[in-house]
Amino acid sequence: MGHHCCSKQKVKRGLWSPEEDEKLITQVTTHGHGCWSSVPRLAGLQRCGKSCRLRWINYLRPDLKRGSFSAEEEQIIIDVHRILGNRWAQIAKHLPGRTDNEVKNFWNSCIKKKMMAQGLDPRTHNLISSHYITTSNNTACNLHQQPTSVLSVSSHEMRVASMDPFITLPPPAPPSHEFMTLPPIYEEYQNPNLASMDLASTRSSMENSRAISSSMNPSGFGFLDGNCMFVEPFEHPIQEEMQPPQQDQYQQQKVCEVEFDKTTELKGGQDMDVSFNTSNFDLEFVDSTLMPCGMYCNESSMDQLSWDC
DNA sequence: AATATCGTCAACCGCGGGTCC
DNA sequence: AGGACCCGCGGTTGACGATAT
Structure with a gap:
């Protein structure tokens, strides 16, 4: 079952072959992608336009930085995620050469676990802790379950x-x-x-x-x-x-x-x-x-x- | 050596928003 | 106004290699 944009064609799914990549690269670099739904037809691919777009954006784009994330990139992801949450596309904009998919995968497979190991809630960046601050009656600020992120800004x-x-x-x-x-x-x-x-x-x-x-x-x-x-x-x-x-x-x-x-x-x-x-x-x-x-x-x-x- | 489990990541899916007719 | 189409996004899946048993 393909997408509506290419439902009239039989479409291939799954991993891309080098030949398919080559066709897509040739098409996009010489003519631009224009309307993605027409790209597979012009490139001679049995793929849907959406799949072509994704392959190009996440893998074939020449400006992509491959390889593992640096410590600095990791810190940027954490810092921006603290503010934006799971807005991967926005987070990726702060990391030249990285895609939202890459950032998301890195978060889910790596950072998330590190944070949890630290006792931090990866969603809120707060401590997952039973150690609450107790306040007395004369305290005019409710510090119960105080989030760390409010004043904690890098x-x-x-x-x-x-x-x-x-x-x-x-x-x-x-x-x-x-x-x-x-x-x-x-x-x-x-x-x-x-x-x-x-x-x-x-x-x-x-x-x-x-x-x-x-x-x-x-x-x-x-x-x-x-x-x-x-x-x-x-x-x-x-x-x-x-x-x-x-x-x-x-x-x-x-x-x-x-x-x-x-x-x-x-x-x-x-x-x-x-x-x-x-x-x-x-x-x-x-x-x-x-x-x-x-x-x-x-x-x-x-x-x-x-x-x- | 064989099998199970885990981790990574490319790719897919569904949805929402925007645009055009 | 509303339907069709397109794009972009985030969540999820599944293939595959690595590691553990």
Whole structure:
């Protein structure tokens, strides 16, 4: 059974032979593909136009980069996926020479598993963890199941947000004095009307808060500010990031202390009705420590937590 | 050595959106 | 308005090679 575009012909399916490839290449390079439904007839192929298009786009195009993905490409995929979700075609646009199919396959066969091994939900990039932060009554921010992605924005994500014409940052949300639930960026872009928790429109007031943090930071972090996003990226080897923690690493894990010794604000925003207090946090985390506002940090990024505002 | 299982990836399928008539 | 057609996308399938038993 073929597609309607070529239902009158008998069409071949399955893997392409070198001869078929040659015919398709010749046709497309000399005449262009034009209307794909007419390509098989012009090229003398017993294929449907859709199959020809797919073969060309995913395999025969001269500008394709073959071979395995580099660590940098892998990181880009992770970063963009954090924002866009399974929009493979959009993600592939950030990887010259790669196709959506290739990216999708790589995600499903490789990255997904690495993330799960790290205890991260590959869909949301959040920790799959039972280690929730418990807050006391005087905390004005609902940190239960806080998504990591809200404030966890890498340098590439910033580029994505600034370059991709299909991404628009959410409009400022009105200040709320209610509990604030921070939706994952994934969901924000899936549903632009969703809450649109705008970190830019907020500023955090962390008074005398202390947090103890440990290793495994999935990314840098940053803030949304009105219509722009700025970040404090930090570098970390991808190999290191993707490896599941070893037992002995746990044991050798150093404990760091982060101290917020003054009121800290984010620029350009409205008041953020959040305050933190050391006593509000359950710091019993194994893989990582969820910082106020859903920030993750690790030892190497400690200094970034004392940003100037 | 034979068989089972797993992982990868090319290809297919169905759907939605856009355009044309 | 609505049907036909085309394109592009994401999810899924299945072939095949690698690895484990």
